Amino acid sequence: MRRYPFHAALRPLVYCLSLSLALFAAGCARQTGEPFPVAAYQNAPDNLQGNRYTLDAEIDAQLEWREGTGRLIAVRPLGTEPARLPVFIADSLGANLMVAQRYRLELTVRRGGLLYVNALRKL
């Protein structure tokens, strides 16, 4: 009888753990973005055009909605100075948003300083 080494016995466990970590990492993909510089954006939004950020924020109010296009939402960033930022959430994201809900937003600063939400996840 062939005798299996100990690390070989843990190998399935390691595979399971690796798979679990891989799966977890996939679920927390936007956590990897830089936090959104609120003050810098308010002072000079043009300087941030093209950047991608992560922003944890609370839904403050829905400013405008255009069916088939999306909606403009005013959000209050969490963990920063009190401020209100407008973000655009396309209808294609299929999000159900309500005031006071908190989300982690993966967003891009587009032309004109538009904060375009690429993805969001409720916190």
Added chain:
Amino acid sequence: MRSLRFLALLSLFTFASFAQGTDEAAPAAAPAKAAAKSASSTASGSATRSAAESALNVLGTGNIESNTLLSIINKAFDTDSDAFNPEDGTVSWKGHTYNIGQFRVFRARFERYLGQPESIDQDVYRAIVNEVFSLLSTRGGEAAADNTRKAWQLLYRASEYESDGGASLAIANQVFNAWRIRDEKEAIGVTQSELGRIRRQQQSAVAYTGDLIAKEGASSASNAVSNGASFMPGTVAATSPSNTTTGNSTGNNRANQNPQINNRPSATTEIGGSPTAGPVSQFFRARELAETEAKLKAAEASAMLTGVQAKLQFQTAIVNLFLQRRFQHCLIAASFYRYIFKGSAQTLEVGKKEVASFLPSSDMAITVESLEFLSREAMNETEASMQGVRASYADGQLVGALERLQETFFIGEFLPPVAQFEREKKQVLLNLYKQVDEARKLADLKDYDAVDKLVAEIGLTAKDFRTSEVTSALRAAQRMSTLSLYGAQQAAATGDYARAQEGVQRAAGLWPLNPALKTYTENMAQQVDLGSQAAVLFDDAFKRGDLRRIYDQRSELAIALLSDAVRGPQLKEIIERISRVEIYLAQAKELVAQNNAFAAWEALDAASALTPNDVSVNQRRADLAPRVAAFVGRVDSAKRQEESGNQAAALTQYLAAQGLYPASSLARTGIARVSGALLDELASAAAATNAPEATARSATKAAKPDSE
């Protein structure tokens, strides 16, 4: 306008016309004289006629003179005719028109009469004339010739006075001429009688000779043939010259003629120792007789012509005196005429047409007595009229007295009742006359204020002056003028300058000295001046955006630019805009007092949007800016981003501003505006992108909902 002016002056001129002579005052007043004459108190023409007819019926005087009187009264006081015609300088009396020369001259004569003092000369002159009348009235009896001669001599004395006007001298000369012609006629009568006597002698001679020839012709015809009777022309020739001079009526001629007559047998030819007469001598005798007949006829014609000439000259003088209204002298001349010419010569041969116009019937026999009657009628009327003048004067009816006096003066200018009118009364009437004349002239100039004062003065003097009528007419004219001016002002306010000009012209026509006209003119001048200045001011301020200055002078500019089609609406819009700014400023002031700086600033911002360059608004904003700097910074930034097309950045700033002042209307409206615009951009962008790619991306995202 003219009718109004006429109404305004009608009352005045109804009275004042006697000074001008253009109205019907004289004929209208004339019935009063007729009434006085016919012992009736009524003043109307019809009443006068009725009174005259009644009086005639009562007296049973239906004779021609009375009818004439009635007709004269009717014609003289016909209220439908004008007594005075100033255009041709005539005055009508009893239907006849007297030419009194230039009316201006006649007015001057009347004024001179009113101002003329009484003189002793007048009294002396009147005494002389009365003496003439007295002498001529006693023509009957043996002293008639002497009285007439004395009256004739007095005429030369009367002619020396100015008031006589030479009329007495004309009569005296006419009388002298008539007498001279009468003497000539008497001389012709002597000649005629002598020629008649000569004619009779010649007739006898011709008849005798004819008979002798006939007698001797039959018995001694043969002797006459055998003796060769010859014709002795020397004998006949010697007698012919003397016969042909019988036309001369001197004594020498008569003396020359006697021998011829006494030597009648010598006119025959001695044939055979017996007197004989030849046919040749008979022929000459017949011719001499024919010549004498012709001379006699010529003498008769000359006598007749001389008499007619004298009569016509005298009648011409009488008619001229009558037509010159020298009625006294007309009577004097008629008296002389009646004395000089006998009853068969009383029919008027000259001036019948003129005199007939004074009489009611054209088929009447116009005689010298007709002229006497008319002259006495005029004198009586003058006397009665002057009594009426004195009565009116005594009652204080000075206007009526002046009217009657002027009417009487037209006819009886040279008669004693007019000349004897008291100096003091004439002076009062002269003053009234001048006042009324001045009032008329002022009324012509439409100086109503002066007329008003003068009329009031006249009213104090003359009780019968219709002051109230004149005053009311003046007031009416003044009111109409003012109303027209008001209409002009209203028309000018609405920009209807044509109607305004028409109204001003009408107002000036009614009352040129209207004080409101002066004020209106000055205001219009100022308005025109301000209008030109206001246009410059407005354009300058408008160009610089200084609406506040325009607003501050809005009252003056509104009047000046009211009719300006371009600036008028602009001014109106500016006034409305600045009025709203004023409201914002007041609101901001109140909000600052309530310590609501953000709201105050927003009010000022709204005001600034209306007037970006308004000093008051900007100053308030500057004062308030430090207190709302952050908010203002966000809003300004938002506006800049919005203007540059960065809608998202602008939205961010508006949200930031709203964070500072949640009640901000600026932020709220900005957010709504920018959000809409931003979504429009996104929608456009989405439509522009590739549709399949978008669909695929959507599908991919939809496939990863769990991962989010």
